[in-house]
Amino acid sequence: MRFEVLGPVRVCHDDGELPVPPKPRALLAVLLAARGKPVTVERLLAELWPDGAPSTATATLQMHVSALRKVVGDRVGTAPSGYRLDLAGASFDAAEFEQSRSLDLWRGEAYEGVAAGPSVAAAGARLTELRLNARQEWAQRALTEGRHVEAATELAGWVAEQPTAEGLVRHLMVALYRSGRAGDALRAYDRTAAALDELGARPGPELDALAAAVRRQDPTLDRPANGVPARRNRFIGRRAELDRVIDLLGTARLLTIVGPGGAGKTRLSLELAREVASDHDTVHVVELAEHREGPLAIRLAAAAGIREEPGTPLLDTVTRQLGGRVLVVLDNCEHVRAEAAELAHTLLAACPGLRLVATSREQLGLSGEVIFGLGGLATPAPGSTDPHSDAVRLLADRVAAARGGAGLAPAEQAVAAELCRRLDGLPLAIELAAARLRALPLSEIVSRLDRRLDVLTGTSPVARHQTMRAAIDWGYDLLDVPQQELLRRLGVFAGGFDLAAATEVAGGDPLDPLTQLVDRSMVEWRDGRYRMTETIREYARERLGPVERAAAFLALTNYWTTKLKAPPPVDGPAHTEWLATIGADHDTIVAAVDWSLHEGDPAEGLAIAAAMWWYWWVAGRMAEGLGWLGRALDRSAEPTALRAKALRAAAALARNSGDLAEARRLGEEGLATFRTLDDRTGMIAALNNLLITAQAQEDYPASLAFGQEALELAEAAGDARMIAAASNNTAGTLRCMGRLDEAEPLFTRALDGFRALNDRRGEAAALTNLSTTHRRRGRYEPARSTMREALAIYTELGIAEGQLDAVEGLAQLAVLEGSAVDGLRLLVLAERERSALGAPSFTPDEIADRDDAEARARAALSPAEVALAFRAASATSLAEAVAELL
Structure with missing residues (x-):
């Protein structure tokens, strides 16, 4: 039996709705509002006759109870001084809605058509409020997922029912705006304002602010698109071009947008990606402007968050993981055209659901490639002042931004049209010109630009490029000497930079000239960092003379x-901040390495590369790190402590990539170098490194020898950190050999040492190892608590590999204690995440334990239960699993 109140009150059975007379229906509504609790006769009389019960009401109530029992049977039972409705075993749509928040359950207004008293009214009001909340939640999801047209259609009906529900109105306005209906969004606001006015109220500040944002076309209202950078300002014009490239992409798999520098190829490609993002499962934007050496797959993997897998070419890993409908944007391909064409060819052949958009100054030259040529924005015809042309609209918008809201004056329209024509409508040139209007009249800008354009006319696509250079030349000439010098030196950065880095490169306090460069749009300030556009950065580098270039790069x-001399911090927040800092500056760091290796001191490049190994490992960019370390080692052959340190770093990356033989070779060369130099500290670190590699190779005698020597040297030197590390690693080898009695005290010694040093990562590693030892000895409860403690620390530090070690340890405990389904689910989840991270286990006994646990779980389960575990793993993220286990 089913009871329904989300609309007219009904009782339904398998055969359909059961007829209930009006007064018994009202009685049913009161009992349903009580949710199975007893309702006294006095209360029922007040509910059914809110204006006052007649003298015969008690007898009449008994008649209504009898009539209701004919429909629902003995579910209507007597209770002390009253009656109650038994809902056990029945379905109730109000309870289902509260659980599921499904709006499909509603058929009208709550308790519709029932004339009953305050308890029913209160229950109806509560359900109506819950429905409003559910509608707002649905609308937010739809907008987040890009279903703007669907959201607008649904919300329009809901707002018609509740015209003063400002939360729904806000969602409707955003949905309409993102559907290209800004006027309808403002009309929705006006209707709500009118409805509120009839009640003597006015719209709240949030609704007013949204209406103002719609009127000014605030870029923060634009449709979000996962994987596409947010807009920095409004996208003006290009509607025809955008519609055309959308159509072309709909019938092609490779679209290349070609045009001169400054034409807006990147911006158009990002707008294209934003418009079609909802048609794809994922969007990946791959910036190639700063790519120097190595395969382009490294950039694509970084953009897509794909980590390399040991023993597998990175491009194979990437193509295997780019499943479903994927859009990839390869931006700025001109300087790596051949490599970009090869990558595009491979991706299109291996990934049938992939579409690719490339931007370049020339086509890639592949079969099936569709070319879209992009020039400047539409400009007014000679002699015309058309304010609606795209170029003039862009200029007017940027002028308003530069002048604090004051746009072009009517007297400036003719000069504005001439300026846009002279700049060939190139967007970046127009932006630079608009920025100058803070200090110069428009006519002066045209005259200054005129003198340069006369020299640079007469060539075709190159002319547009030279026009761009002329615009930058002119902007550069407006700078004073300190600003010019700083701009040139800032060209050495390969991405964003902060004030400290700018100070070092400038050789003095750059704040005043840097602020002026920001004001003049030569440098951008965004999200706490400075950056230059690629075109201006190239220009700045070209302006650097040999001596000045060497000084800037040396600085x-x-x-x-x-900055990289200090090792990465070991506590959680500081470690996370360090990773974020290095990630943001990565391209500049490798630019410094590249300059050092080719033009500066190779030893400096080696020092930076050796210090970067930890970032490359944690970030899953081990192949890239090995490449830079290899090039640096090739140019620094002298047997120095720095070279030995770099060899140790390369050995660690090789081991974590799965190349154990190369890791052993590099590690032994590094150790030999440290021995030659009699560098005891370096010897200890190299021995620890080799200990782990030999352990992974199952060369336990060598591993023990390395570990015992490391421990002896560390104890002799009184090096507490290396004593703890050597104890932990040597104990791991003993545990692999089954010598648990010897391993456990060493693990405990390592744990105490790491804790004394507040080395959280070392502490977590020792806890993980102790937990494994407890489990091997059948001590399941301490094994569990210790592993959970390790998991909490790894989660605090943001080290995914450590989290997976802990998840696998807890999964094995679950299997041993009879929870085979849950244990198998966690093991499958961990295997999936390891594959995605490119972080395989390489400790032999841990691999054996993991395989044994999976075999035990499968043996204990039926095929259906195994399938259930796999489905549950697929539906669970690592973060969810960690939260569950903690």
């Missing part, structure tokens, strides 16, 4: 050599 190299 940059010294800055990063000094």
